[in-house]
Amino acid sequence: DYSMGRNRYIGYLMSIPKRAFRNVRVGLDCANGASSNIAKAVFDALGAETYVINDHPDGVNINTDCGSTHMEALQNFVREKGLDIGFAFDGDADRCLAVDEFGRVVDGDLILYVCGQELKKNNELANNTIVTTIMSNIGLYKALDKIGIGYAKTAVGDKYVYENMVTNGNVIGGEQSGHIIFSKHATTGDGILTSLKILETCIENKKTLAQLTEPVTIYPQLLINVRVSDKATVLNDEDIKKAIEEVTETLGDDGRILVRESGTEPLIRVMVEAQTDEICHENVLKVVNLIKEKGYAVK
Structure with a gap:
């Protein structure tokens, strides 16, 4: 000790x-x-x-x-x-x-919203930008657009968030998982520090946490992992690219699809965000089933 x-x-x-x-x-x-x-x-x-x-x-x-x-x-x-x-x-x-x-x-997206808005109010939000990863919810981005806060999107992983913050001088960033970085105080995520910043924001604004997060509507999100024999082949398949484009067009501004490879496992991750769970399920399966039909999936 x-x-x-x-x-x-x-x-x-x-x-x-x-x-x-x-x-x-x-x-x-x-x-x-x-x-x-x-x-x-x-x-x-x-x-x-x-x-x-x-x-x-x-x-x-x-x-x-x-x-x-x-x-x-x-x-x-x-x-x-x-x-x-x-x-x-x-x-x-x-x-x-x-x-x-x-x-x-x-979650981490809502924490970024609450603390980022407080930094902006105090003229401490450098570049008027919050650093997120590509897995942050579309609901966060829509809420930030409404209050005029910009955002950067990095690859998944707190190290990529911090790289962006160092390179561009941004002061807050993080992930849905609750790994939040306040660069003024630390060079990595610190859970206790994050909790202090959240509660301080509630007290400063004389509002509860529920009131501070109310403007953000988190969209339903569905992620399905498909184990495949060759990740690159799947991502370069023209039929799969076309299916992804069709889903993107279907969802429009009210959702998104993200298809990416795992960095550590032989997996393709297919994620859809939309206004309802049903829409998420329907559109995720369009791509997942195509991957399976084309013989790329392995048990």
């Missing part, structure tokens, strides 16, 4: 918010991981009324049915305790997802 390092880190996190968190009832799910002996200390010191679950790591229970990969535990905890807000970290605490006062999950 490197107590000096832990105390310096806690001190740094405490120095970031400009407001105290007094009279705010906060729930934390520490995923039995790295935030277990840090997060509560920070929120307590800032004046919050802090309630914690899954903060007793035993060496094997990290991320087990808890944390940002299993949000049900925190959702139920916030509802049962009548808390104002909740935050779930993953095992190594570089990610954070939130839960609003109604127990609804607030």
